Amino acid sequence: MPLALLALAVGAFGIGTTEFAMMGLLPDVADDLHMSIPSAGHLVSAYALGVVVGAPLLAAATSRMPRRTVLIALMGLFVAGNALSALAPDENWLIAARFLSGLPHGAFFGVGAVVATGLVAPERKARSVSLMFLGLTVANIAGVPAATLVGQHLGWRATFLGVSAIGIAAVVSLFLLIPRTPGPVPGGGLRGELAALRPLPVWLALGTTVAGFAALFSAYSYITPMLTDAAGYGEGSVTPLLALFGVGATAGNLLGGRLADHAMRRTLFGGLASLVVVLAAFPVLMRTQWSAAAAVLLLGTAAFVTGSPLQLMVMEKAAAAPSLASSANQAAFNLANAGGAWVGGLTLAAGLGATAPALAGAGLAVLGTAVAGTAYAVDLRRAKRPAGPTRVIATHVPDRLEAMRP
Missing domain, CATH: 1.20.1250.20 (MFS general substrate transporter like domains)
Structure with missing residues (x-):
């Protein structure tokens, strides 16, 4: 490299x-x-x-x-x-x-x-x-x-x-x-850059980022009370466990980049599905200290597998303005940070328990998967549109030539 x-x-x-x-x-x-x-x-x-x-x-x-x-x-x-x-x-x-x-x-x-x-x-x-x-x-x-x-x-x-x-x-x-x-x-200047963000597939890709990473931050924003109140860790043990999240995020980031070069869409769906499973399992995993540590590691891995595929998808959907689209994806990531923390906080305020933010995150990950699925369906529908007149003529020329051969 x-x-x-x-x-x-x-x-x-x-x-x-x-x-x-x-x-x-x-x-x-x-x-x-x-x-x-x-x-x-x-x-x-x-x-x-x-x-x-x-x-x-x-x-x-x-x-x-x-x-x-x-x-x-x-x-x-x-x-x-x-x-x-x-x-x-x-x-x-x-x-x-x-x-x-x-x-x-x-x-x-x-x-x-x-x-x-x-x-x-x-x-x-x-x-x-x-x-x-x-x-x-x-x-x-x-x-x-x-x-x-x-x-x-x-x-x-x-x-x-x-x-x-x-x-x-x-x-x-x-x-x-x-x-x-x-x-x-x-490029086409500022007007051309903004015009490249108008198509629906661009917004669906950005929506996947918001929902998918809101799932992460719904849980991660409240990981400390989960570890102390549910898993029984002391406050002094939280910092090393957060570093463990970083290890998982690093592994997931590298794995996602390697897999996405071979199958970007499958890597994205696989990462989102893994995130649903990990977050849904948090109430069980937080019952013991060793499984809680594993949950923190797996959360980082599952969430960051989707990072590279989402960044590339947004850039591809707005190919005429890749810098602006890629930057907009980072804005979407931070909206996810704020929105996920807000959703997770609502579950705690409702008295649903220390691990409730993770279950809310699982729901957001399901939403992210649904948005990604909608984006895939839109891509398939566009790919199946009838070809224009120019393409139809071009595909028939070889047939005529083939028929004229002795």
Whole structure:
């Protein structure tokens, strides 16, 4: 695989670290800036809002620029956002800085996925996307625990300065390893990019991402109370178990990329079906500590098997605007994050038990499978449409020639 994929993975590692590290730093940030924990939770929402807003807007605005330049600029914005977070004197500054940090997230992954697939042969496209996403999943194993540890011992500001340093390393890597393009990316400009998102198959692919990953976040957002209240783990054991989720996510990401290069649609359906089974089994698996640990591992694996197929599917359905479509898929992922957490929270508020969010997630995974099935049916119907007049004439010419042969 090309070394340029390493540069994309470094950027993904920094983005994954800053996205999820805030969860572990909330008490420290709240105490230092004299915020309540619920108010500090707005810092997580501000980042997610930045992703949703920035993903399509930045991708569309930079659609005619060389993609290498776009990636470097996006990572520069990421560095600035995290540096400003480290310098934040109050709550409002930090919320604005977190929003700024989130703006380049979706566009970086969107444009990066297009660059990654352009670096390899067609039969390795899904694998190239999975290698870029490897930085994101590894962040859950190493980056987030390390960032939390740094924050607890050196202060939360040191964590954001460290993430900024990772961003600078990514900028250097992108500058040195991503191939230069001779000029602007060809295309129809902003109007053409937006027009490419209109077809129904594009929206069905995005809908599959929302429903499928909402299933994950319905359960994962409340994994700590499941592990402590249902499985009987102590609070000090939760961090290593979350790293176990990262191991599963990394394995699922690599497996999904390899399988999707051979059968993208079957890999997607297989991943969604596995997610339904794993989430439905959570009430049983959370009864003992060893099976609860296995459940965390399997949850990461099943969910991230679908990552590369979904990214490629959206890009293929909007082939005239792959960067914008790919970035929109990242916005869909973050909508899934917020929506899944909301659905899971409703089940807890209703008093349905600690593992109820997982069962709600199983229902969302079934919904994702149904949306994916609808997308498949639409594709089949379009493929069976009668050929136009030009194609009919062309198919009859060989028959006439065959009849004229002696």
